[in-house]
Amino acid sequence: MKKLFLPKVQKSFQTEIPLPSSKSESNRALIINALAKGKDNLSNLAEARDTQTMMRLLASDDAIADVIDAGTTMRFLTAFFSVTGQQKTMTGTPRMCERPIGILVDALRSLGADIEYLNKEGYPPLQLNGFNFSGNKNLSIRGDVSSQYISAILMIAPLLPEGLILTITGDLGSKPYIEMTIQQMKSFGITVTPDWENMTITVPAQQYEVIPYAIESDWSGASYWFSMVALSEFEDAELELLGLKENSLQGDSVITDIMSHLGVKSEYTGRGFKLTKIPAEASLAWDFTNCPDLAQTVCVVAAAKNIPLTLTGVESLKVKETDRIYALQTELAKIGGSLVEIEKNHKYLLTASGEAIKADTAIHTYDDHRMAMAFAPLALVSDITIEEPDVVVKSYPSFWKHIAKIVDIEA
Ligand SMILES: O=C(O)C1=C[C@@H](OP(=O)(O)O)[C@@H](O)[C@H](O)C1
Ligand SMILES: C=C(OP(=O)(O)O)C(=O)O
Known part of the structure; x- marks a missing residue:
């Protein structure tokens, strides 16, 4: 099995990401x-x-x-x-x-x-x-x-x-x-x-x-770069995501709102969005009915930052590239996260233990591009590895090449 180990980011980043199309x-x-x-x-x-x-x-x-x-x-x-x-x-x-x-x-x-x-x-x-x-x-x-x-x-x-x-x-x-x-x-x-x-x-x-x-640039693919800034240890970390439209056809542009609660400020620059760090809130509740593809991104950030997250509207996750509820429950557990159903078929609660992530933790990706990309920002600040990283080709083939703008990897 192929595994990708990403080196930890050693210095702050201020860079541009040319996002792919939707x-x-x-x-x-x-x-x-x-x-x-x-x-x-x-x-x-x-x-x-x-x-x-x-x-x-x-x-x-x-x-x-x-x-x-x-x-x-x-x-x-x-x-x-x-x-x-x-x-x-x-x-x-x-x-x-x-x-x-x-x-x-x-x-x-x-x-x-x-x-x-x-x-x-x-x-x-x-x-x-x-x-x-x-x-x-x-x-x-x-x-x-x-x-x-x-x-x-x-x-x-x-x-x-x-x-x-x-x-x-x-x-x-x-x-x-x-x-x-x-x-x-x-x-x-x-x-x-x-x-x-x-x-x-x-x-x-x-x-x-x-x-x-x-075609416009892809807001779902943009979400992983919001995570990158949210999880960065450097206060002056900054990314500009090129090509995103302010009034997008894509519902996943709501990531700007979600991430404003999890520690990322985003501003339209005329050629895309600039992301900078701000303080995160103590907890978050979000209804993913209108943006199911963002659930994995948001779960990993909340677990890694130890922010309790209440999720609703995630029923459809079970019939996507994999059963994403099961995949999240299994993989978040490896980083100290616990995702439990608190109301049958309706509401889930994600909490984190706050314990350090064990070295050599391998994240399984279940043939699901979004599992690999959602966990990638965490791999830049911890020792986790990502299994079968090529799954990203489904929506974002240049993802690892773009990651190489931040850390030294062969992509
Ligand atoms: O119409 C589309 O382009 C999509 C609709 C959503 O699926 P569902 O309608 O099955 O939730 C989304 O999850 C998928 O990635 C793309
Ligand atoms: C669910 C997804 O895609 P699709 O349903 O088109 O396979 C996705 O890209 O997250």
Whole structure:
């Protein structure tokens, strides 16, 4: 097994990090642009493997579409290939085949898609056999498992002969990702009308326009650099994260608010955000319903700084790249953290023992990029090592190269 040992940071840092582009925005832009039949009008697409996989599969005539471990690629392409009548086998890693997709398949079937489960009902692999419009223009869909099903359906909705009135039922998680989808559809000339009071989204039948479109930098990837400053032992540590937008489409930009409680001040500079250290608060409670991908980042900082953290809205973490609740419980325990469920399926409390971290503590990363990146800032101030560091390629292939701007490592 490959392990990465990061030397401890010996001196303060004041440096710039050229952040990568958002894979979420890239994967939406690619689907929308394919539906618009655009060619070379997208710029700043993500280097993330999830996005590279999306590009490769959109350009391929192969009957098998292997998304590897990319959730958005699986969900968005299932809708795209269905509505464009392409016969495809959708598959991915063993973990991808444990991530639920039944809610999306049911929705697509009721619109007219012919989809078969090749193995287990409700999960990939899937066989897509074409599309014969059912005449259905009203659809209800659950919002509590993954917002990606809703984004997938919304993006194909303008192509349906009668458009779509989508009603979201139950609790809704990851809503900012649906708003991102809506904003990107609007940029490509589509009229979409959400009515959040009644939880409906109306999309008339219409054509996407081909426009020049640039992808923003990635706020989820930015979060690890906030941790770097939060955990630094040097009071004058400073980072400038280049390319981030002040009014972002990405809900994970809320990291500025979360980290202001955990010891990081962030200011917009016109070309990104400058991060500096401030005193942290004694405890924090945060609802991650709208920003599930930040939970790991925030847990590691809170545990390492011995700040009790109450978490809600983390139910969806169990069906991501790994069961992130289990992964966090197991790995935080190695650094003296205890993450316990205090209200069934609802609330967790993270506390830390405050004891020094044992030398040679190896952090297992569970094929999850965010486990590796969330623990990396701690590796710069302690003796932990990160197992299988290459997992970062899913969203942020240049992560270790950027870390080498702070400590001497071969990346
Ligand atoms: O639509 C998107 O781009 C995403 C939505 C979120 O998933 P869920 O909607 O499943 O929470 C998020 O965790 C994922 O990283 C990206
Ligand atoms: C959950 C994630 O991605 P996806 O669901 O697209 O695999 C993620 O990037 O943290």
